[in-house]
Amino acid sequence: MKTGKFLLTAFFIFTFFSAAHSQTSQNFDSGLKAAKSSGKMIVLDIYSDSDNWSKKMDAEVLSSSKVQSALGGFVFIRLNIDDGKNYSYNGKTYASSDLAKIFGGTGYPSFSFMNPDGSIIKFKYNGDEVLNISGYISEGDFIEMLDFFSSKKYKDTDLSTVFTN
Numbered sequence: 001m002k003t004g005k006f007l008l009t010a011f012f013i014f015t016f017f018s019a020a021h022s023q024t025s026q027n028f029d030s031g032l033k034a035a036k037s038s039g040k041m042i043v044l045d046i047y048s049d050s051d052n053w054s055k056k057m058d059a060e061v062l063s064s065s066k067v068q069s070a071l072g073g074f075v076f077i078r079l080n081i082d083d084g085k086n087y088s089y090n091g092k093t094y095a096s097s098d099l100a101k102i103f104g105g106t107g108y109p110s111f112s113f114m115n116p117d118g119s120i121i122k123f124k125y126n127g128d129e130v131l132n133i134s135g136y137i138s139e140g141d142f143i144e145m146l147d148f149f150s151s152k153k154y155k156d157t158d159l160s161t162v163f164t165n
Helices: 002-024 028-038 052-062 065-071 096-102 139-150
Strands: 042-047 075-080 086-089 092-095 110-114 123-125 128-130 132-134
Touching: 028 042, 028 075, 028 086, 042 052, 052 065, 052 139, 065 139, 075 096, 086 096, 092 096
Parallel strands: 042 075
Antiparallel strands: 042 110, 086 092, 110 132, 123 128
16 A cells, blocks of 8 residues: 555656656747747757757756746747757748757857747847847856846846846
8 A cells, every 4th residue: 555655656746747847848849839829938948969068057057946947937948959850930941050040049058038929039138139148057147037038127128237146
């Protein structure tokens, strides 16, 4: 009986964490559909399997429970420029590496933000209008960045002014 309860509990815990993880990271096409149907803003993570900063970001920041919780208010799409897959955007088909260029992703990792309809959000960073922010971002700054976009501060505030870490 105890073994049965343990197995049942373990099953529910595994199912919960698996569902939570699968809901926070999607491929480009399914993520766009999910954003449209949910009305959630999109965080687009453009990364490379061969890039050490992308690996560090995955291991130290994106895997953090605090970051995972903050991402819950978004549709989180990961775009691997090395996967060689094709995705649809604005009625055209692009290879993953070409799609990354549309979002300004030339350094990795890069993070772009999109409205639920898939349109790119332009924002100010260090006084310049940009489509993304590139490079490793600490856990605290990443959470602040997510709050910056979810609270729509990007409309009138430069992102560089909100980072404290």
